[in-house]
Amino acid sequence: MRVTTGINIIFLAFVCAGCAGRSSVSFDGAGGLETPAPAAREAPLPVPSTINIPVEIKTAIIENLVQNLLGETFHKSDTTVFGGLTNIKISARRNGPVKITAQGDELAYILPVMVTIRVSTTISAMGLTHTEHQDVEAGIAMRLRSKVSLKNNWRPITTTRSAGYKWTTEPVLKARFVTIPIKPLANYFADKLMGIICPMIDQAMAKSDVIRKSVITPLWEQLYTPISFTVPETQEAIWMRFNPTNLYLSNLNGHGAYISALVGIHAVTEAAMGAAPEKRDPAPLPDFTEPPQGGDSAFVINLYAEVPYTNATALCKERFNGKTFTSGIHKVTVNDIEVTGVNADERLMIKMDLSGSIKGIVRVTGRAAYNDGDKTLSLSDFKLDMATSNKYQKAKHWLLKGIIITKMKPLIKFQLSAILDAEALTKTLLTNYPIQKNVLLNGKIETLTLRGVETTENALRAAVLASGIVNITVTNEQGRDQRAPALYAPSRQPPLPTRQYRQR
Numbered sequence: 001m002r003v004t005t006g007i008n009i010i011f012l013a014f015v016c017a018g019c020a021g022r023s024s025v026s027f028d029g030a031g032g033l034e035t036p037a038p039a040a041r042e043a044p045l046p047v048p049s050t051i052n053i054p055v056e057i058k059t060a061i062i063e064n065l066v067q068n069l070l071g072e073t074f075h076k077s078d079t080t081v082f083g084g085l086t087n088i089k090i091s092a093r094r095n096g097p098v099k100i101t102a103q104g105d106e107l108a109y110i111l112p113v114m115v116t117i118r119v120s121t122t123i124s125a126m127g128l129t130h131t132e133h134q135d136v137e138a139g140i141a142m143r144l145r146s147k148v149s150l151k152n153n154w155r156p157i158t159t160t161r162s163a164g165y166k167w168t169t170e171p172v173l174k175a176r177f178v179t180i181p182i183k184p185l186a187n188y189f190a191d192k193l194m195g196i197i198c199p200m201i202d203q204a205m206a207k208s209d210v211i212r213k214s215v216i217t218p219l220w221e222q223l224y225t226p227i228s229f230t231v232p233e234t235q236e237a238i239w240m241r242f243n244p245t246n247l248y249l250s251n252l253n254g255h256g257a258y259i260s261a262l263v264g265i266h267a268v269t270e271a272a273m274g275a276a277p278e279k280r281d282p283a284p285l286p287d288f289t290e291p292p293q294g295g296d297s298a299f300v301i302n303l304y305a306e307v308p309y310t311n312a313t314a315l316c317k318e319r320f321n322g323k324t325f326t327s328g329i330h331k332v333t334v335n336d337i338e339v340t341g342v343n344a345d346e347r348l349m350i351k352m353d354l355s356g357s358i359k360g361i362v363r364v365t366g367r368a369a370y371n372d373g374d375k376t377l378s379l380s381d382f383k384l385d386m387a388t389s390n391k392y393q394k395a396k397h398w399l400l401k402g403i404i405i406t407k408m409k410p411l412i413k414f415q416l417s418a419i420l421d422a423e424a425l426t427k428t429l430l431t432n433y434p435i436q437k438n439v440l441l442n443g444k445i446e447t448l449t450l451r452g453v454e455t456t457e458n459a460l461r462a463a464v465l466a467s468g469i470v471n472i473t474v475t476n477e478q479g480r481d482q483r484a485p486a487l488y489a490p491s492r493q494p495p496l497p498t499r500q501y502r503q504r
Contacts, residue, residue, distance in 0.1 A: 044451040044463045046268040046302040048245065051470070055215055057259040059100040062107065062210070066098045069204045070111075075196060089118040090189050095139055102254020108163070109144040111197070115189065117182070119173060136182060138171035140190055144198060146205075148252055148259075152287040154212035158205045160198040165190050212285070219263060220244065221282045228276065240271045240301070244283075248291040264291050272304040299443070301466040303425075306459040307377055307414040312339040316350070319411050324356070327402025330395070332356040342455045348379055350412075358395055363388050364404055368453045368460050375421075376413040377453065377460045416462055422448050430470060443470030 073093040095114035100107050117136040143163040151157050171186035229238045248264035320334040336353040343349050347365035354362055366379030382405050389396050422445045430443040445468040452463045 046243075046270060047300050047465055048266060048268045049300045050248070050264045050266045051269075051299065053219065053263045053265060055219070055261055055263050057211065057215060057261075059102050059107065059254070059257050059259065061214070062205075063098045063100050065204065065208060065210060066100070066109070066111075066201060067094065069200060070094050070098075070197075074200075075193060088185070091116045092193055101256060102259045104254060105148055105252050107146040107148060107158070107254065109142075109146070109201075111142040111144065112168075113140050113142055113193070114138075115140055115171070115186065115193075117171070117173075117185065117189070119182070134173050136171055136173050136186075137169075138186060139168035140186075141166045141168055142190070142194065142197070144194075144201070146201065148254075150211065150249060150252075150288050152289070154216050154285070154288045155208060156205045156211055158202050160201045162191075162194040162198065165194070216247065216249075216263070217285055219265075220247065220285050223265065223267070224280050224282045226277050226279060236273050237276075238271050238273050239275075239277050240269065241277050241280075243268045243270070246286050246289065248289055250291055262291075268302060269300070270302040270304065272306055274306055274308065299468060299470045301445075303448075303464040303466050305377075305416040305462040305464065306456075307416070307461075308459045309339045309341055312414060312460065313337070315414065316412065320352075320408065325403045325407045327398045327406070330357040330398050330402070332358050332399070332403060341457065343385075346455055347381075347383075348455055348460070349385070350379075358392060358399060360391075361388075362392070362399070364400070368455050370450060370453045370462055371413070372450070374413070375416050377416055377462060378413045379409070382409065414460065422446070422466070425466060426468070430468070444468050 071094070073091055075090075075092040077088075077090045092113050092115050094112065096112040098112075099110040102108075115136075115138050117138075119134050119136070142165045144160055145163045146158040146160040149157045167183070167186070171183055173182045223242045223244050227240050229240070230236070242265075244265050244267040246266040248266070250262040250264070252259050252261050254260070316337045316339060320337050322334070324331060324333045332354045333356050334352055335355055338351045340349045340351050343365060345365075347367055350364050350366070352362045352364070354360065363385040365383050365385055367381045369378050369380040370376075371378055382400060384392075384396055384400055392399060425448075426443070426445045430445065432440050432442060445466045447465075447467045449465045449467070450462065451465050454461050454463065
């Protein structure tokens with residue numbers, strides 16, 4: 001798996017929309033008789049779930065961090081004392097690139113170092129003093145290991161220790177015509193150097209934002225960008241938004257040049273057809289937490305199937321304008337019709353311009369209703385508004401019952417089947433959808449559950465909960481696939497109350 005974004009991050013970006021408006025719902029009872037609509041209720045609360053996103057960090061990033069930390073010459077001492085020798089000058093410089101290999105939750109370092117030792121000897125005779133300096137250079141491969149974890153600000157915590165060293169060139173001192181091994185001195189210095197380097201690395205890692213800035217923050221911010229899908233049958237756009245509330249990170253697991261983990265994003269995922277939703281500013285990044293234990297494999301999408309009032313008006317004009325309806329000896333022709341919005345009681349308002357037995361403007365109101373059989377939104381519990389009722393006292397019975405409810409109501413339906421078809425949704429949203437290069441979203445929507453119908457300021461809306469299993473398939477450079485674990489829902493919140501509705 002080699003999908004890189006700066007630090008080899010694989011991420012999925014969904015976005016979520018807030019739930020606007022209050023519900024005003026009724027369903028027709030059996031036999032076509034209308035059931036009085038209940039009082040306005042709060043819209044169903046969105047249901048959260050968690051999605052697992054595989055991420056990878058290149059060890060090369062940490063190699064660069066360590067190399068920048070050490071620089072070229074990273075240690076000097078002019079006062080080292082060993083045995084009978086004093087004022088030994090010792091320096092250490094990096095002698096090549098640092099190599100880091102990830103092994104489980106540990107990092108294994110090979111640090112090539114060139115050690116320079118200057119030994120000074122002073123000879124005094126006949127009142128004269130002569131000091132000679134002999135320099136020794138020797139290469140050493142220092143091996144270290146760091147156990148890695150994260151603290152709550154997403155910064156890495158390392159516990160670095162010595163894993164030994166090996167002299168790549170033998171430390172010997174050449175004094176005039178004599179070669180003197182000084183390996184005990186060199187070993188003493190190597191041990192001392194290990195005690196210096198290990199805390200240097202730990203302190204630098206603790207101050208580093210390499211994981212937060214290069215992996216977590218870009219992922220968190222990308223989640224707030226809407227993603228659109230196209231329904232093949234209708235070419236309509238479905239927009240998904242993701243409202244993340246928390247992040248989890250599994251234990252780090254390294255293999256060679258990469259450190260991998262799963263980021264669990266706890267969020268409300270919502271989808272709606274229509275225009276692109278407004279992009280939200282990202283919330284502050286939450287602190288690091290470990291994944292909760294348990295949880296099932298269900299992933300949920302809070303679907304909102306909307307019929308904007310402008311669309312409803314256009315459909316009503318197509319069905320009613322110029323049409324004549326009769327009730328006994330009474331006859332009216334619809335010259336124009338408009339769905340104007342909701343009133344103070346959150347009832348949908350329809351304005352009609354009629355001629356015939358009644359001439360003038362008639363206004364009726366109704367509550368949103370859902371018909372499960374044909375998956376449509378409609379209106380029920382029709383009433384004439386007060387001004388119309390007062391104006392047409394003698395005609396209100398035959399107008400409301402004989403024409404509007406009997407003749408017109410069956411035609412006031414708005415199709416929602418495109419977003420309420422589990423198979424179609426699976427094909428649209430969850431079949432080889434390319435999230436990133438080499439990253440595909442796959443899965444299956446298994447159940448669709450109606451949670452309510454509501455009227456908002458701009459549209460009729462059905463709230464539906466889509467549940468299923470989703471996986472992220474990552475194709476690496478060699479073409480092999482790696483499948484991330486299924487999305488899961490760790491939330492242990494009490495179940496939301498079930499709303500009871502009568503359906504046709």
